[in-house]
Amino acid sequence: MTNSKQADYDLVVFGATSFVGQILTRYLVENYGASGKVTWAIAGRSEGKLNALKAELGAQAADLPVLVADAADDSALASMCRQTRVVISTVGPYALYGEPLIKACVDTGTDYCDLTGEVQWIRRMVEGYEAQARKTGARIVHCCGFDSIPSDMGVWFLQQQAEKAFGKTCQDVRMRVKVAKGGLSGGTVASMINVAKEAGADPKLRKELANPFSICPEGHRSKVRQPSLKTAEYDKDFDVWLAPFVMGAINTRVVHRSNALQKARYGQEFTYDEAMMTGKGAKGRLTAYGITAALGAFFTASAIKPTRWVVEKLVPKPGEGPSPEDQENGFYDLRFVGRTTDGKTIITKVTGDRDPGYGSTAKMLGEAGLCLAFDLSDDDQGGFWTPASMLDGKLLERLTSKAGLTFDVLETR
DSSP: OOOOOOOSEEEEEETTTSHHHHHHHHHHHHHHOSSSSSOEEEEESOHHHHHHHHHHHOGGGTTOOEEEOOTTOHHHHHHHHHTEEEEEEOOOOHHHHTHHHHHHHHHHTOEEEEOOOOHHHHHHHHHHHHHHHHHHTOEEEOOOBTTBHHHHHHHHHHHHHHHHHHSSOOSEEEEEEEEEEOOOOHHHHHHHHHHHHHHHHOHHHHHHHTOTTTTSOTTOOOSSOOOOOOSOEEETTTTEEEEEOTTHHHHHHHHHHHHHHTTSTTOTTOEEEEEEEEESHHHHHHHHHHHHHHHHHHHHHHHSHHHHHHHHHHSOOTTOOOOHHHHHHOEEEEEEEEEOTTSOEEEEEEEESSOIIIIIHHHHHHHHHHHHHHTOOTTSOOEEEOIIIIIHHHHHHHHHHTSOEEEEEEEEO
């Protein structure tokens, strides 16, 4: 069954001319056409840029509808939302531009997904709009890109397999990035700088960003101390050195929210963390310390006004990102280790066939939107969800059949 809301379109891509938006619209045109079984439109603030994008997409996009709406125009956003069952938003940093669209979707009962990794903004949206979303039936699903679908769905898959193999879920899960090849876009960097800027000015926010349960429903906590890699560390499971993973701060919180929204299916005392593999021996150790130092320098410089402008001059600007060739040649391989309370172990793998931040993210985001439009029951209630807690196995099937991801069990013991 689908969302029963009567509308002109199944989905609208808002921010279609952004870096990720352009990749996403090309993916949708190439895989679903512009006037086939999926009815959809592109939207943004510049009609000229939207029409230019249509021209770039070629003859098969000639019938693609264009909707003009500015992220700060409440009436235009509400009008756009009334015309569609699902909005996919690529307009970030979301903490700067995202709230009016969330309000419009919640007020009109329109389903929504995005690719934000801004945990402080997610918390504000949940606090401000969840009660209304439950009333109107709007299903809001954040973090539908590389952060955090591979992590969130990777843990969901591991737990499914653990239940089959052991009859129980794993209370402790660790994700390790074995390899990830791909570049950063200016939009992602701008979001990271904005988080650092907000945290640098707000001690309360810094404390919140250190809380792994910051976006969980009130009352969902674990008495067990959560692991959190802050510096180089040796990993016995894979015989490699580890460094902190820049996306771990958001991914861990999304995974914990998924656990909470599934009524603590992974366990009330569930623990989870993420890190990057940097290799074996002295070289791996040196690399791990080097990455740790570089990440610390980036966030410290981004948080302080005198040095922030230097960072902004050195990194890609919004609208810039990896070339089509780099997107095509990118890939990632994530490993998950889960352990039950009685010591049983399962190791799984998640891979993607494009660069994680853009080529793969666009496909994941598109399929998440289509999953919202076509795969859910009208009984699935409104509110703020995660990919695993709302889309679960239906999204997993789309990711493996359409979006170039694989989910495999490597070992159980």
